[in-house]
Each structure stands twice: as C-alpha cells, then as structure tokens.
Amino acid sequence: MLAHLILKDGTCFNGFAPLGRGGGGEVVFTTAMAGYQEILTDPSFAGQMVVMTFPEQGVYGVHADLDEAAKPWAAGLICRRLTLQPDHARSLGDLAGWLKRHRIPVIAEVDTRALTHHLRDFGAQPGLVWTEADGSLAAGKAAAAQLPDMSGQALAALVSCRDRYEIPLPGAKFRVAVLDGGIKASILKQLTAAGYHLEVFPWDAPASELTAKRFHGLFLSNGPGDPGALPGMRKEVEAAIGRLPIFGICLGHQLLGQAFGGSTFKLKFGHRGANQPVLDLATRRVQITAQNHGFAVDEASLPPEVEVTHRHLSDNTVEGLAHRTLPIFSLQHHPEASPGPHDARGAFARFGRMMEAFHA
C-alpha cells in the first residue's frame, strides 16, 4: 500500500509498503551496495531502520550462510527497488518473504538519495512508516515528533546472549572470553578461524568472570545503541584492564575508550558502509573497511598512555586505539567485514600475537 516515511523533524518521503503497515526507529543509511541480509541481521542495527542507498535490493535473495544473528535485528528496511523474484543458485527465497516472516517492516519506492541527503545534512534521527490506514499526515507528523532519540539508549541487554556459552576449538592455543554486547556471527567465525577457543558471556558479566585464570585474552564485541548509556559494562571493562590482553571492536572499542577515561560522542550521521578508508598511522597504509557506528571516541579526551593507531581518512575520527604499555588494542571499524572488504582481517591474528607475547 502507499505509505510515507515521516522523520522526527517532520520531513516526509513518499513510498510503498509492500508488506503493509508499521515500522519505526532511528533512520540511518548505509552505502554498502551488497549485503542487505548481513546488515539486517547485524545486532548493531537493533532499533534502527536502515536506508540502503543502493537502489536494487534483494537481487540474490536470502542465503543460509549470510545471517549475522538468529534473526534480523534492524527495525526496518528503506529502499528504492525491492526485487520480488530473486535469483541465485543457492538462494533460499526472496527478501520480501523473509522480512515478512520476521515481521520486519519495509518501505520501498522511496527517493532514498534525497532521504540520505537529509540525514546527512540534518543528522540521523527517528522516523516512522505511516499509511492512510494510520490516519492523517498531520497525525503522523505529530506521532513522529514524539519518537525517542538514540542517544542515551542502552540496547545491549536486548541483543546480548542470556547465558554464557562455549564455542570449543579442540587443540586451540588460546582461550578467549568474549563479552557479547550484540556480537556478529562473523566475528565469532573470525575468532575461531584465528584459532581461539571461545567462551561467550552476556553483556552484564562481571570482570571477575571475564578475566578468570583460564582466559588468555578478552574480546569486547560490537553492539547497538549509545556506549555512554552502558556504565555497567564500562565499569567491568575498566576492571579488566591490565589483567589480560584485550581486543575490542566497534562498541567494544568505544567502551575501552571510556574505560581509559575518555568519552564518546554522537556522529552527525555516522559511518555506515563497506568503502570506508582507514589510515594505519604506523604503516601509512590504507585499509578499505566495513563500518557501522553512530558514535565515536573523542580523541581529545584520551589519556597520554593511550595512542591513536588508526584514523578515518574522511573526517580524521579515531578508528583504532592501543595502550602504550598494556596489551590492549581496539578498532572502530569491522575487520570481520561481512559485508565488506577483508583488508583489515589481519586484526584477529594481531590479537593472537598479543596473547602470544603476553603469555610467553
């Protein structure tokens, strides 16, 4: 049915809701051209309606091996064209049907380029899908105005595992504790591939458990929401510092930044895509990375013992941190990619070398 996407600031975009009414959340855009399934199932998108800037969506259908979580976490999909007849030798079915099964709202036929410009210029903000059935446009705008902002939202509890579980790896050299703030399956895959036996802990696990004797290292995962709204996690991470090697990605990186005494801030519209250039300040080499974050670590707020190792080439924001004396490092971007380039995958081995050195 005909529908509108109404942003909190009242801006209104025409569209078509093939699956019917409903849908709301923080509207963010990603410029990744492929990988809609990985993106929609990435827990970091919890609470967010994702604008895919690339117009053709659903072309290759949905696949068994492309889920980043047991279910899609995004609050909705906003796109230009949605293919109803997908085509791929190994496709299990079409994107629309899959979204319908998982009750993920879609609004298509949207001028996603104009929408992207708006989010770029006026910032990512909440929005909702509104159809005639929901009432007048005026009513829709009123409803949109009431939507809560992402800042201050703690979503880790929502997406994290409930109980500790293991991903055993016979003969693994290292045993790693993983703090799950909404971890992507492909991060676990990469950690396993790097040769680590994993024990995954819920978001509220205490440092005492995370740093238990049996662990060679601690991994801090990605996750949704405002890192500033997770003082509990921050505290535990702080307590873990100095006890064992630590590697953090995205939310994990932001939590470390805070644990070091630094602060985080909300980017205007964030970095979301698979083409984000990151400069490794040590090697002066560029990595094309996958990114998905709305908050960043404030460099000025960092203590001297922490050094910035990577920078985003477009806005110079912090992309990587390392402690000058302790075996701790973190990345704002996603070395596991999925979707995106594999340029940064070396990070998982780097973690290994760190544990190697520490436990030698």
Add this chain to the structure above:
Amino acid sequence: MPRNPEITSVLVLGAGPIQIGQACEFDYSGTQALKALREEGVRTILLNSNPASIMTDPERADATYLEPLTLAVLEKVIERERPAALLPTVGGQTALNLAMEAHRAGILERHGVRLIGAQPEAIARGEDREQFKALMDELGLDTCRGGFAHSMEEARELVRQTGFPAILRPSFTLGGSGGGIAYNVEEFEAIAQKGLDLSPIRQVLVEESILGWKEFELEVVRDLDDNVEIICGIENLDPMGIHTGDSITVAPILTLTDPEYQRMREAAKAVIRGVGVETGGSNIQFALDPETGRIIVIEMNPRVSRSSALASKATGFPIAWVATKLALGYRLWELPNVITGRTKAAFEPVLDYVVVKVPRFTFEKFPETEPVLGIQMKSVGETMAIGRGFQEALQKALRSLEEGHQGLAGGLEGKLDLSRLKEHLLTPGPQRVFWIYQALKAGHTVDELHRLTRITPWFLQEMEEIVVLEGRLRGFPLHRLPGELLEKAKRAGFTDAQIAAFCGAKEGEVAGRLKTFGLARAVKRIDTCSGEFQAETPYLYQTWEQFSEAPPTDRPKALVLGSGPNRIGQGVEFDCCCVQAVEAIRAKGVEAILLNCNPETVSTDFDISDRLYFEPLAFEDVKAVVDREAAGGKLLGVFTQFGGQTPLKLAGRLQAAGVPLLGTDHKAIMDAEDRKLFGGVLEKLAIPAAPWGTAVSAPQALEVASRLGYPVMVRPSFVLGGRAMAIVFDDAGLERYMREASLVSEDRPVLIDRYLENAQELDVDLVCDGERAVVAGVMAHIEEAGVHSGDSYAVFPPLGVEEGILEQVKAMSRALAFELGVRGLLNLQWALKDGVPYCLEANPRASRTVPFISKATGVNWAGVAARIGLGESLAAQGVEDGKPLAVAVKGVVFPFAKFPGVDPVLGPEMRSTGEVMGLGATFGEAYAKALQAAGMTLPLSGTVFLSVNDLDKPMLPELVKRLASLGFGLCATEGTAKALEAAGYRVRRIHKVNEGRPHAVDLLKNGEIQWVINTPKGKNAFSDEDSIRRQALRLKIPCVTNMSAALAACEAVETLRGEVAVRKLQEL
C-alpha cells in the same frame, strides 16, 4: 610520499587511430593524463598520430608530435625532447606495445628514460598469456585448463585435456583474429591449423571452454605503498563467450552475494600485486560458475582500458587522472576525491544508481561476414545510461543507440521473424536483447530463455517485468491511464512515444497526463559516494523521483548536443568539435552545458563543461533538459552542429518546440540535406551537379540510368556514411541493386547520380556568419571520387589542383553558405571532372575533417563556429581563410582484419574506423607518414604485382615508369602484362587464380610479392581479384586498390628511402 621531483618531463604515448577495440576512450585517458601532469608543472610531450583527438590540440601539451607511433619516430622524439620518463599506460595496447619495443631495443635505457606506471617485467607478466597463466598458478588462482600449442600434435594433445567445445586463440595476431570456438574435431583441426599459420610465432592457446559462465571485470588501482582499491565492478549481462566489449554490461555488480564479490576482490588484489603493476589502473576479468561459485581469472590489462573509461564515467572516479598522479609518486590517500572535493581518492566508489552499457555494431557494412558475436570484439562504439534501476538504465541505453528503438519495448516490433527465434537466442547477434523481448512477449519462460542464452535469470526477469508493464499499459486509453501505472512505466524507462503507442494516443498528449498526476523528471548527481558527502560537481542524469538536486544556475547558458555512440562515419572527431565548442563557450563567460551518452569520450568528462547531463540524445530526454535549464538564468539556445548527424536530426523537432537553435537553423539544414531542395539551390546558383534522378522501381531505375548513362552511383535516401551506396556499371547490376535495396518506397526512393569517372574529389570546410564566409581549408582526395570521403586519403593544401579552379570552388562554396543561410560550420564535397567542379553534397555541420584542418591550419574552427553562434562575427574574431602550417595528409585505417572474408576494396560505402595525420615539408613526406601511421608499411624494394581495370589502363605507363625508376620488379596477369609489354616494359606474367598454378596467391604466400596494386573491375569483378586482396591483407602485404593512390605511394617510397624528420605542432 609527495610526488617524485626527478620526474620533470614526461612523454605520453597516445593510442593512434580509432580501431575496433581501441576507440576514443584513449583520447579521454590521454587528455586526463596530460592535465594531471601539467597541474604538477611537469613538462609534457605527446606522441600520437590521431588528429581527431582532443589530446593532440596544441594547447594540451608542451610539445605535441602528430607523428606515426613507430619505434624510429619514438626514438627521434626522445632524442629531441629528452623526457625524464615515459608514460605507456594511457594509450591502449598500441602505446604499451610500442613502449615494450622501445624497452627491448634498449632505446629507453640509452636515453635514460624511465617507464612510469608499469615496469616492463610487469607488462610482460600481464600481457603474455603464457607467463600470466604461470603466475596465476603460483598465486593459487584458478585459470582455464589448457595450454599453448606450437604444432598440431601439441594442439591435439591439449584438446584431449580440455574437451569440447574448446577455445582457440592464436598469439599475437591482428586484433586477436583467427581465434574461435571449436565444437567438434573437424572445426578444431581447421581453426587450430589456421591459428598456427596466422600466429607469427606459430603459437595457439587451446583452452577449456567456460561458455555460459557469468563474466565480470574489476577496475583496480594501486599506489607505490601497495594500497589497492577497486574502483568499480562490472557485470556482463551476456555470459562468457561474448567479448566484454560486445556484451551489454552493468555496474555495479548486481547478482553476487557479498562473500562471492569479496572473493573476487581478494583475487584481484592478489593479481595486481603478483603481476607487479606499480601504480595506476588495471583491468582484471573474471568468470564465475553460477552453480559452484568457482571463480576463474580470464586476463588482466596492466593499463587503463575501455572498461576503465566506462568505470570512470559510471562512478565519477577519474581513473586515468589518478593513475597518472600515482605514477608521479603520490599515494592514494594524498590525492583528493575531485568530485566531492572534501574527501580523499583513497576509498572505493559506491553507486546509488545502476549503469548499463550497450555496444553499437556495424555489421551491415560488412555483408560478407555473419553478424555473430564471439570471443573477438566486433563493436565499434557503445552507449551508457544511468537510472535508478536496471530497467530504466537498460531502456535508456538502448534508446541511446540511435538505431530507432525507443527502448527494449517496441524495439524491433514486427521486424523479427519469430520462426527463427531459437537460432537467434542460441547464436548471439547484435540484436539478441530484442529477440529476448519478443520471445518473452510470445510467452517463452525465463527458464527457457536462460537455458538458450545462459543469461542470468534476474536480468531476464527484469525484462519480463517490462513486458508485463507494456501489457498493462496497453489495457488503457491514455485518458484513463492510472497515475500509479504511468509512474511505474516512467520509472521503468518507457518514453512518452512508447506509452502513447501502447495507449493509442499521440506522443505529445502523454506530457499532459503526467501533469495531471504531478509526475515530473528529477535530476540526480553522480558523486562517487551515494550522497554520504556533499558534492558540487554538476555531473547529472535524469530519472523519476520525488526530489531534484543541482538546480539550474541564473547564468546565461548554451546547450551543446554531443554525437552519441561511436560508429563508422561518426566518431571521435565530432566529440573533439563538441569539446572545442564547449571550451569556446566557457571562455566567453557563458555557461556551457553538454549532453551526451558516450562513456568513452572526453566530452563526458565531468570537468569539461560547466554542467554535464549523461542522457540519451533523444528528443524527450533532450527537451526535458532544455526545459529544466531554461527555468533558471537565460538559455541562449542549443548547438546542433558539432555532434555530427545525431543532433542535426533533432534540430527540426527542437525548433518546432520553440527551442532556439544557436547557429544554422532548421530550414538551412533541410535545404542542404533534402536532395530535391538542395538540387534547387544548386540550380539557382548555377552550380554544376552530377545529373541525377530518383526511382522507386527497377523499370524506373533503368529508365533513369539510360537517361544519365552508365556508370551510375546509387543509394537509398536518408543514409549516412554512404550506407548501401554503390557504383553500378550496367542494367544487370542496377536490377540486382534494386532487388536487394531494402525498404524502397514512394517517400524513400533510390537516388541515382551519374557517376563522375576518374574525378578528383575535394572536401571543403568553411565557417559563415551571414556577413562573411571563411574557408578553413580545401582538401584534395588522393583516391578519386567514388571512394567515400571518409575512406580516402586527402592532402592539404590541395596540391595538384589548379589555382583558378580552387578559387572557383571556394567562391561557389561561399555562395552556397550564404544561399543556405549557414551560421557556423559547413562541409562540402566536390568532384572535379575535366576541369569542372561538381557539387556532391553539403553538410551544414562540423565534419570529420574539421579537427584535421584545425591542426593543419593552427586555427580552432569549431571554436570559431561556436563564437559565431553566440553572436561574435568573423570580423570581430579576426579570422581569415586557413593557411597550411605544412603539407598535411589525412590517412585512414580499416577494420577489415576483424571481418574475415571481407573484400578490402574501397568504394562509396564508408568503412574506415579512424584517421591519422602525416605532416611534412613535401607531399611525399606527409603521405609516407600518413601511410606509416595507418600501419601500411610500403616496401622500399622488391616485386610489385599489378592488375588494373581497363578504365585505369591509360594511367598505367606513368605508374610503371615510376615503379621501374624506383627499381621495383614487375609481375602482372595477362591483360595488364600485355599493356605493359606494349609500353616496352619487362614483366613477369603470372596466372590468375583460376588459370592454374602457380598463381598470384601462391606467389603472395611464397613471399615473392612485396606490393599489390590492384584496381577492381567493379561490382561484378572476377572472384580471384578479391581473393588476392584478402590474401595480401592476411599476409600484411600492402595492397593499393586505386591508381592515384599508387602514384602517390611512389612518391612516399622515395621519401622513405631518405631520412624522415619529426616536428612538433608548436613549432610549425
């Protein structure tokens, strides 16, 4: 690392003449390279033999050598200019090969010139298929099973491994000719044998066939710190087995999952690193098995290519410009993203639109060859279109071809014989998508079509959706057409004309219906980043969306219409004129807006014009741009005279729609183009023309011919480039022509002219402002009238033409310009017979020869014409008749090698793809250079084989005198030999092919003949003649088919025996 300070001067190699597989994309990359170098204060030296290119405009480089791309010339240029470095990667295969030759010959070392961009070892690893295969094995990357055979035994051994069908490719043959697909032993034996014969090193690649797999290309860039990024992924709609250049392609890659794409990306990184391309762009081709996901590396080109031009236009990322900066030592993260201005070149472009490229073919000009597509490239040009979906982009691209299709729908409605559907789907030809569309309409399923074509089903489904849409549209009269459906149709790329046709209305009425629903085109920007960053660059396209960006400025502005896809008869020379016009307009402080759909060109580089619309040159799309731009500032009008015949065809409708034309108006165009009206004009001015008549039937034609007298020149009306033109010698020939002449009707009669035999043809280019008419130049053709102006060599100044006659021709040309009311450029062709100039035709527009004459006179004539259009008189501009800076000869190149079985004889049907220029102090020198530049190497000694027709016999003695004095041995067939002996020459008599052996062809094969001079005996010539010419072509033995050319060639041989100097344009 900033740039290397040691590189103070760089020699850039161009690609030479336009050929199939090497078109104006290299004018684009070369022009960008020169720009990138000069921005750095580097002294630039250019070597390129193609005068029709923008890069050879004298102001683009510090030293411009319009000279043959030969080793000898290269060394002379290096000696004179002492460049610090040589950039070989922006001039296509030609430049790369020449650079490698120079390297092997030790020339670069001797003069301390370093190669930048790619090192010899890397080039070798990338180019030599044998080394490349080995390297891929090392890297653990998959390639096609197979190997290289140097004998039939080895070949048979290999095919036992690969099985059938097998791909065979002889090494180092002209344009990869001789390759093919063998489906059975018989075909295999034939192709392999031929391949071994053809290959100069008797080497043939025998490969496992992976026909039907998906084919992809990645455009990769690397810097000296080993930073690698993928600028663009291109997916071929046509599967493996159809050359990428002949395939419909799509950007970005649409049908792969991210993991599949990333595997390909990682492979690409490994390849460019393994090959060791230091800096700059490379193109890597992959095949993917849709069933298993197995990825195979096909090949890599360690240089910018046609695909990188496409990728640059598709993404906005200027690959050649960046590649050049990297070659100077910059790192990617040090270079700006020039489109956004605020980010870095170190990133991977992302698209928020879909790009479709469609190739343009000209099989109709080579009837002897089957219009079938395979592993050897045949297309002569391409169009690109941008849409917010695949369907829209595809229909726009097909519309841009200018072959009469509005889009996919209604393309060849009714024109296709559906009983031959299956065969056309199985054996791909130039029109396969239209067959697919008809098949879908006829109810064939996507699965069936996939099985027949191996095209990825998603693309077929999208086409099916277009079929369904057409069906729904047909269900309504226009006044009841629902807005939602109308919008869907527009978003799927349907034109008003199509919709009107489906809904039984007039095209004009659709606009009204669109208004009713408030539906309008939106303008969007190409920005490399999908809107993530703000971009000011006005590189624009039109689509159907809720919001527009890049509003029109409030400046005075002029729209220049480009020339669309390259084709034989309309190529880079018109793009050159468009660019020169645009720059002249900008220089006058007027905003220059350019509209074109050819991704290869300089004109579609985003910083040439003030605003660039990448749109089809079709009325609806152009009119929409006009309306939008007129909404702000003052649109002075539209220039239709620079893009060749394409914009000229739009002039009428534009003017009728109230759009002001700048320069020559539509009435003048009609008076010149319409044969009857033009005849009237000539009569009025008492200008002689060949007697002519028209006919719609054979009897009528015979009647006209008997009145005019044979031979006659026949052609259908409304044709370009001498399409289907022929010289007919008798009733039988004429009857045959009338029988074969397609679509003759009352309003499309056949035009019949008296053929002016042995007439000297002249080309005239002039500019007129209404007050004065200034002659840019008069060129004298080398071949006589009857050989299309586009196919004949020509000399400026017109040596050998009497002053008096020349003045007469100029006077009459001026008179015509005034009478027609030309404002701007006018091109005329004249035939001198017995001292009388006959006017053959007038083209009120830029012509193929304008860039040539501009370089030969040092005046930018397109710029002059543009200023006239903006109201600046010739007097005010202070231009006079063009004066020669030197003797200049225009040479031409032909694609015969790509069309096996074609008779390389010249006639009124134009078949050349590109041109070259030879500059000299004497005619001999200039002509010799033109021949060299065109790849024709005249023998300096040896035996000449003569066989000339009776018309030419009178000229024989003079020719033979020249040949003899040059010390050539002579051999000839019966008739010619008699004539020679009569004139007292010693000749070796040889058999015609049908007179027993050893005959002419045997001697050719045995290398006993170094030069063939053979003037054909007309249409019904003896079959052995063309077999001789074809042999000569295959064996690369020069073959002159025309007396005047033969005489000129003698002069060239004399010069070639001496020392030949090189000159830069800037010193003439």
